[in-house]
Amino acid sequence: MQSFGPFFERTEKRLAGWMSATAIILFIAAAHTVATRVTSPAMAKLPVGLAALGLLAILGWLGRSRRSAVEVAISALGVARGPELLIPGSSVEQALVSPARDGKGAILELRTHGSARSRRFETADVSVAREALRALGRDPSASAVRMRAKSRSFALSDNARAAVFGVVGILCVASFFVFGAMNGFVMGKAANLYPGLAVVLPFIILNSVPSSVMLGTDGLTTRWLGMERFVSYGEIVGIERDAGKLLGTRFGAARLRLASGKTFSVPFESGSIELESFIERIQGAVSAFRARSQGNAFDVTILARGARTHAEWVTHLRAVAHGAAAGLRIAAVDPERLFAVVADPSQPEVVRASAAIAMGRSLGGAERVRIQSIVSASASPRLRIALERACSDDADGAHLAEALAELEARAAH
Incomplete structure (x- = not known):
């Protein structure tokens, strides 16, 4: 199995919240001091100001990024240091690649399931970081x-x-x-x-x-x-x-x-x-x-609403996969072609949801898992709801019609 590297872990602490809170407290204290006309000598206030600046400097120093000397390699199995597996590939929830701040190399940021913090790994070649990203199954296209x-x-x-x-x-x-x-x-x-x-x-x-x-x-x-x-x-x-x-x-x-x-x-x-x-x-x-x-080749007009009501539209879509659309015998649409429409993010949301509804009653366990992976990869809240309803065992026609109506209204807006 191919591995990519070398990578060096970069540790970093987030203290922006603490620094913001400190700044707000100092602002309130300064405003109150001015408002109440404190008349203490200026030299008496100097230690307080220096202490505040010192606190901010310490927080900034603690929050700086550090590069460790430990070399790791990344493959489909995860992040490994020699024979030791530090991060299993199956535990990686998301991954990001970015150019290093100095413009030399790249940083691969990994976050595991259930963790609020990310771990960052630096490499000298941005193409290596991108290949490692794909090896972990976190390709941006999917x-x-x-x-x-x-x-x-x-x-x-x-x-x-x-x-x-x-x-x-x-x-x-x-x-x-x-x-x-x-x-x-x-x-x-x-x-x-x-x-x-x-x-x-x-x-x-x-x-x-x-x-x-x-x-x-x-x-x-x-x-x-x-x-x-x-x-x-x-x-x-x-x-x-x-x-x-x-x-x-x-x-x-x-x-x-x-x-x-x-x-x-x-x-x-x-x-x-x-x-x-x-x-x-x-x-x-x-x-x-x-x-x-x-690269779209499938004619999606068969999934269009036309002059139908939303309830009639759902009925029409459920008949498409069986070749009985609009009461006429037509060639049944291959479920794989419908799935390709659902998986294609370049298609309008309402078209993707329509294709999922057309597949709904013919979905097996494996197909439902594939639909769920598409749901998790989508950033659209309404589309996620529509796709989840479409592949549900107890999908109600009224709920599906409502989801399509919402997507259609947003497309018009």
Whole structure:
């Protein structure tokens, strides 16, 4: 069995949450100090400031990336150090490849089932990292990955960001005067500043709440504070790197240019491995998506709804695989051709779901496992629901019709 290497493990600790919390606490302390007009000598405050800077420096040092001297090799069996198997291949949940920060070599990031942390392995050749990725069965064309990104507030356009800051500023000033007038300014300036602080703090906290992004074979889905957005790879016409600054924090982003003329940004830490991994992954996924779309040969018009109601559409689809569509005897469609449509991420979601429903009653155990692998590789929540319903033993016609209606409505939107 072929193995790829050498790789060297890179250890890294995430302390961004601790650093953000520390920054917020220092901000509150500084605001309270200014508001209450502490009159202690400047030299008395110096040790406190130095201690805060020292704490941030220590956290940054602890969170730095380190390269171990242990050499490992990667194959279909997993990650091995000599005869010792460190990570079994079957335990790998997701894998990502990204160029190294210094531009030399690449980093393969692995996450195992049930683990919240990833392990990173560095190699001098990016092609070796990609081959190792495929050997582990995590080819981007057939699997999905989840990544952690920055708050969606970092994805706002410059104009939207300026508008938000303007509103927050107006609310702060207004709260100061309104609260002060209500209390006759007798409670002191510190108390009058608290409402403004109450306006600013939620804004700062929201900027600290990370978002998640799922990259599937058909598109990507971002989630943040219960809100989600799905973008099909078919909508993407260009991928660009971007950078910006918000509240003194520099960040990098992947800016996706869409066919509609709009853009969609996914923000990450500035210069982070996650940003490079995301760009590497989405570029490969979009290329694979386009290659599939050019190779489509099956005529999917037989799966179309036409003038039927959604309930009649489900009945029609269930008859397609048996050659009895629309009440006419036609050649039965080969289930493998229907499966190819379901597995093709370049097909519209509603077409893939229609093909799955057409296969539904003829699915055996092996076919259901294959459908489930497609479900796990998709980034579209609605498509996942439709495919799961289609291959369910107790699939109800009304539920299938509802799933098709939702996909059709989103396609129209």
